[in-house]
Amino acid sequence: MKYRFALACLAVITTCGWAATANAQNATSEQTEQTTTAAPAPPAPSRMERTIAWAEREISGGGSPRDGFYPEFDGLISGSGLTIGPGFRHHIFGDRAVFDASAALSWKRYSMMQSTIQWPRLLDDHLTLGGQVKFSDFTQVNYFGTGNDTAKSDQTNYRIKYADVAGFAAVRPTSWLTVSGRVGEMRRADISSGLSSVHPSIEQRFDDASAPGLIVQPNYLYADLGIQADTRDKPGYPSSGGRYRASFAAFHDGEVDTYSFRRLEADAVQYVPVNDWSVFAVRGRLDAAQSADDQQMPFYMLPALGNSQSLRGFSDFRFRDRNAAFVTAEYRWRLARMLDGAVFTDAGTVAPTAGSLFHRSVHGDYGLGLRVHTSAHLIARLDVARSREGLNAIISFTPSLGSSKRVAAPYVP
Numbered sequence: 001m002k003y004r005f006a007l008a009c010l011a012v013i014t015t016c017g018w019a020a021t022a023n024a025q026n027a028t029s030e031q032t033e034q035t036t037t038a039a040p041a042p043p044a045p046s047r048m049e050r051t052i053a054w055a056e057r058e059i060s061g062g063g064s065p066r067d068g069f070y071p072e073f074d075g076l077i078s079g080s081g082l083t084i085g086p087g088f089r090h091h092i093f094g095d096r097a098v099f100d101a102s103a104a105l106s107w108k109r110y111s112m113m114q115s116t117i118q119w120p121r122l123l124d125d126h127l128t129l130g131g132q133v134k135f136s137d138f139t140q141v142n143y144f145g146t147g148n149d150t151a152k153s154d155q156t157n158y159r160i161k162y163a164d165v166a167g168f169a170a171v172r173p174t175s176w177l178t179v180s181g182r183v184g185e186m187r188r189a190d191i192s193s194g195l196s197s198v199h200p201s202i203e204q205r206f207d208d209a210s211a212p213g214l215i216v217q218p219n220y221l222y223a224d225l226g227i228q229a230d231t232r233d234k235p236g237y238p239s240s241g242g243r244y245r246a247s248f249a250a251f252h253d254g255e256v257d258t259y260s261f262r263r264l265e266a267d268a269v270q271y272v273p274v275n276d277w278s279v280f281a282v283r284g285r286l287d288a289a290q291s292a293d294d295q296q297m298p299f300y301m302l303p304a305l306g307n308s309q310s311l312r313g314f315s316d317f318r319f320r321d322r323n324a325a326f327v328t329a330e331y332r333w334r335l336a337r338m339l340d341g342a343v344f345t346d347a348g349t350v351a352p353t354a355g356s357l358f359h360r361s362v363h364g365d366y367g368l369g370l371r372v373h374t375s376a377h378l379i380a381r382l383d384v385a386r387s388r389e390g391l392n393a394i395i396s397f398t399p400s401l402g403s404s405k406r407v408a409a410p411y412v413p
Contacts, residue, residue, distance in 0.1 A: 067091055072102040073397055077138060077407055078307035079316035080110035082395075096121075109139045109195060118168075128170040137161045140196040141410055142306075142317040145210060146299060148350050148360045150319065152389055157194030158202040160300055163187040164408045178228045186220040186251075186408045189213075189300065213298025218256050222408075224249035232271065236377030237399065239279045242270040245403075251301070259298050261291035269401045278333035283401040285310075288354040289322040297322060300410045305348045305363070308396045309403070312346055313365025313387030317410065321350035325357050330400060332371060342369035344383070344400065363387070369400065 072087040087102030101115040118130025140157040144150040166184025173179070191214060193201040208215045226247030232238040245267045253259040269283040287303040299320065305311050306318030310326045326348025332340045347364040351357045367385030371378060383394045 070102075072104045075102065075104045075112045075114060076106055076110045076136075077141075077316075077410065078309075079108070079140070079142065080106040080138070081108040082106060083110070092117075111137045126172050128172075129168075131167045132165070134164045135162075136164070136407060138410070140194045140199075141300075142199075142315055143202050143206070143211065143299065144315075144318060144320075145206065146302065146320050147352075148319060148321065148363075152315070152318075154205060155199050155315070156202045156205050157196040157199050158300075159192045159194050160189055160409060161192075162189040162409065176229055176231050178230070179226070180228070181223070181225045183223045184221075184408075186222060188219050189217040189298075189409060191217055191300070211299040212296045213259060213300060216256055216258070217298065218253040218259055220251050220259075220408075221254060222249060222251045226265075234376045237371075237373045237375075238271045238281075240271050240273050242268065244268045253295075258294075258296060259301075260295050261289055261297045261301070263287065263289040263303075267403065274331075278331065280329070280331050281401050282327070282329045284327045285325065286354075286357075287324045298409075303350065303411055305350060308383070308394045308398070309400070310346060311348050311363055311365055311387070312344070312367060312383050312394055313385035313392050314363065314389055315392070318389075319348070319350045319363065322352055323354045323357055324348065324350045328401065330369075332369075335370075338373055338379075340371040340373065342371060342381075342383075342400070343367070344369060344385075346385070365392075371400075 067090045068088070070087045070089065072085040073083055075085075076083050083104050083106040085102060085104035087100070089098060089100040091097070092099050097117060097119045099115075099117050101113075103111070103113045105111045112134065114132060114134040116130060116132040118128060120128045120130075122129060137159070138161075139159045141160060143156050143158055144152065144154050164184060164186050166182055168180065168182040170178050170180040191202075193203065202211060202214065206214065224247055226245060228243065228245040230243045231241035232243055233240045235243075245265070247265045249263045249265070251259075251261055251263075265285075265287050267283070267285045269281065271279055271281045273279055289297060289303065291297055302320040302322060303324035304317040304320045305324055305326055306314040307316050310328070311318060326346065328344060328346040330342055330344040332342040335341045343366075345364065345366040347362050349357060349360045349362050351360050365385045365387035367383055369381055369383040371381045373379055378397070378399050381394075381396050381400060383396070383400065385392050385394070
């Protein structure tokens with residue numbers, strides 16, 4: 001944690017330094033304008049402005065991404081640490097389709113490689129079609145056991161490697177409504193000893209009874225269907241509107257006939273402008289999974305709470321079970337032109353059945369944060385959260401009330 005906090009401080013100090021340099025340059029330009037009668041040429045963009053424009057385009061997806069090479073900072077899961085890698089995109093078929101390939105490696109040796117092709121603007125921008133092949137290798141994912149009352153002292157870690165091949169489609173009847181579907185195959189996950197030097201590997205404390213799927217991992221055929229209404233004014237850094245999504249997914253184990261299951265997801269977030277310089281936001285989410293009496297859910301596919309999007313004051317993947325629910329609220333206000341402060345609180349719980357979610361103890365945290373942003377996109381954020389298990393510092397490049405990066409496993413709401 002001390003390394004993440006140090007890096008966060010460095011990022012904030014650097015940003016403030018750039019802001020100071022930009023202000024000095026603007027002040028110098030204003031003095032020059034006052035001492036000359038000739039109309040001055042438009043000032044060149046400052047270093048901060050050039051850096052923000054690059055980050056908005058390449059990191060946060062602002063504007064229309066350009067063809068060519070770009071840095072990949074995403075594609076991994078919570079707990080991977082700082083990530084970087086190369087990416088390349090190119091428009092093909094007369095600019096009707098986009099090919100994208102990238103790879104990423106983190107300082108904890110998490111890695112991924114992916115290749116995607118999609119037709120994003122078919123039928124006058126009402127239809128998107130595409131396909132993706134992705135290989136993931138997550139080397140030290142936390143596992144504390146299953147249930148709402150697991151002990152922090154039982155922390156272990158495991159390594160999971162798998163390939164995911166999928167096709168997807170999205171239909172947009174209106175600018176704010178999307179119906180999407182995805183079908184694919186998750187090739188047999190390889191579960192092995194975790195590489196953490198701090199915590200024991202999963203097989204030293206758990207077996208196939210307490211961590212179903214530890215010994216045998218099947219191939220999965222899966223499909224999901226979702227509907228989303230999005231009225232946010234600026235999806236990259238909203239100040240009003242909301243996003244509401246519901247989806248249903250089915251995973252079929254056609255090999256050992258032991259691990260088939262279904263999952264329902266419901267997610268809603270609302271942003272309320274308080275005044276010109278502050279915003280209140282709240283998010284709620286429910287994940288409910290079911291299986292036949294003779295089927296189980298592998299531990300690495302269980303919904304998990306504890307990451308940069310849910311319980312920020314707890315370790316990554318701190319609580320797992322078949323069903324999970326959480327709510328988070330945040331108030332943010334302007335500190336400077338491209339810097340906001342935030343206070344937040346999170347609460348969540350997990351349970352073996354959906355009906356028992358509301359009869360379990362609730363885990364909570366609270367904290368403070370900083371957000372570096374442009375007018376339309378978050379560039380980076382620092383959150384420091386406190387829970388009964390201590391302090392946790394998080395650096396992220398995604399909005400605090402957004403959805404987690406989608407991967408087949410481990411499952412993160």
